[in-house]
Amino acid sequence: MRFLIFILSFVFSIHFGFGQNLVSNGDFEYNGTLNCATWYDRCEQELTYLCDTLIPGDPCDVGFYKDTPPPGGNWSIGLTGVGNSFPALANTYITGQSGTNLYQLNIWMKDPEQAFGGAHIGTLSNGKYTESKTVPAESEVWAFYSVLDTLKLQSTDSIQISLSAFAGGPAFGNIYFDKVELFLLDSLTSIANIDHPSNFVSVYPNPAIQYITLDIQDLNKEHTIYLYNITGQVIQTLLTSDQSVTLNMKSWGSGLYFYRVERTKEKRPIDQGKFIVQ
Numbered sequence: 001m002r003f004l005i006f007i008l009s010f011v012f013s014i015h016f017g018f019g020q021n022l023v024s025n026g027d028f029e030y031n032g033t034l035n036c037a038t039w040y041d042r043c044e045q046e047l048t049y050l051c052d053t054l055i056p057g058d059p060c061d062v063g064f065y066k067d068t069p070p071p072g073g074n075w076s077i078g079l080t081g082v083g084n085s086f087p088a089l090a091n092t093y094i095t096g097q098s099g100t101n102l103y104q105l106n107i108w109m110k111d112p113e114q115a116f117g118g119a120h121i122g123t124l125s126n127g128k129y130t131e132s133k134t135v136p137a138e139s140e141v142w143a144f145y146s147v148l149d150t151l152k153l154q155s156t157d158s159i160q161i162s163l164s165a166f167a168g169g170p171a172f173g174n175i176y177f178d179k180v181e182l183f184l185l186d187s188l189t190s191i192a193n194i195d196h197p198s199n200f201v202s203v204y205p206n207p208a209i210q211y212i213t214l215d216i217q218d219l220n221k222e223h224t225i226y227l228y229n230i231t232g233q234v235i236q237t238l239l240t241s242d243q244s245v246t247l248n249m250k251s252w253g254s255g256l257y258f259y260r261v262e263r264t265k266e267k268r269p270i271d272q273g274k275f276i277v278q
Helices: 002-018 047-051 191-195
Strands: 062-065 076-082 088-094 099-110 116-125 128-136 143-153 158-166 172-187 201-204 211-216 223-228 234-240 244-248 255-263 268-277
Touching: 047 062, 062 088, 076 088, 076 116, 088 172, 099 116, 099 128, 116 143, 116 172, 128 143, 158 172, 201 255, 201 268, 211 255, 234 244
Parallel strands: 076 158
Antiparallel strands: 062 076, 076 172, 088 158, 099 143, 099 172, 116 128, 116 158, 201 211, 211 244, 223 234, 223 255, 255 268
16 A cells, blocks of 8 residues: 555656646647747747748748647648758757656657658757657658657756658658647656665666666565556566566566565565666
8 A cells, every 4th residue: 555655646746746748839829829939940040930920031841730630729830841952840949957857758740741750859958959869750640659768968958859851852741740748757867866765676777678677685585576557557566586587578668667575475565666668
């Protein structure tokens, strides 16, 4: 019961503490009206000029359309990929983040024509952009995409989310984007202090990709390991007399997971914590 309360309290912290969408204008509208603020094109112009016909400007292959994904809304952004030209871009920036954190990028995209591109997440430090992950647009109809990414930031850095479209040869085509969300899931800056208060269990690598190892430093011979997903559901239980256990997580999927280790005969918990699968 104690561990269930721990799980639930952590889930609540994600949804109500960390679970705020950091993208200030992710659906390109406000109360149903087109909103172009906080996004910039490849020419480094804020897209507000597209919302005000009194202000002339080079659209730089960016436009807004009344074509939206199933969740609804009125407007989406569209980028036109032109053959043998620079990619069309729309960028937004997120400041105020620091340390090593786990983020989740959610986005709807549609590529009905012959364009290439997608969504990119990276960091902007001292004017230099470093890309971290790319999510390609691969569907001719609206489709939802989600990716986890760990970013290490200084207080003066920004997170840059870029939307792109390009085309090869004489071809051209549009890619549409909507419902852009970036959530801070977890801070990994002090994960060692959070995860191992009793120093009975070491978990590595963390974050992990396919395999993770639990080293149990306890003289007791038999232990039960419980593994939970973010909703508190037990996804695996393991009885072991080994001090080192390696798990294959190939089928688990990316996300945040929890472990609990207890002495089997005494049913006494000795440690609990969390780890990331990328």
